[in-house]
Amino acid sequence: MNEIPPAVYSITIELDGQQHHFQCRENQTVLSAAEAAGVPVPSSCCAGVCTTCAAVIREGVVHQPDAMGVKDDLRKEGFALLCVSFPRAEVMAVAGQEDALYQAQFGQYQS
Numbered sequence: 001m002n003e004i005p006p007a008v009y010s011i012t013i014e015l016d017g018q019q020h021h022f023q024c025r026e027n028q029t030v031l032s033a034a035e036a037a038g039v040p041v042p043s044s045c046c047a048g049v050c051t052t053c054a055a056v057i058r059e060g061v062v063h064q065p066d067a068m069g070v071k072d073d074l075r076k077e078g079f080a081l082l083c084v085s086f087p088r089a090e091v092m093a094v095a096g097q098e099d100a101l102y103q104a105q106f107g108q109y110q111s
């Protein structure tokens, strides 16, 4: 039996004003592909909890069923946790968005 090879998508990550391009398989997290390509995306827990790896998806789609650290409505706005995000299309995302995600989730509780 021939197995169908996983799809591979082109990823563009903007980090600190620089664009990085690399490939990511559909069964690989964007974070692990970034690390393999030498792109220094911030990360910590690598389990979808801490939000250190938060990004905003500008184009494309990711599948992130384990992104516990992001509310559903913010996922719809484009927030993603790259350590648990699997690409489902070519993706353009801005990484280093932990503070923006924190503000979006908890900003209304601060005075």
Ligand code: FES
Pocket (backbone or CB within 6 Å): 042, 043, 044, 045, 046, 047, 048, 049, 050, 051, 052, 053, 054, 069, 081, 082, 083, 084
């Ligand atoms: S590294 Fe902790 S949520 Fe991604």
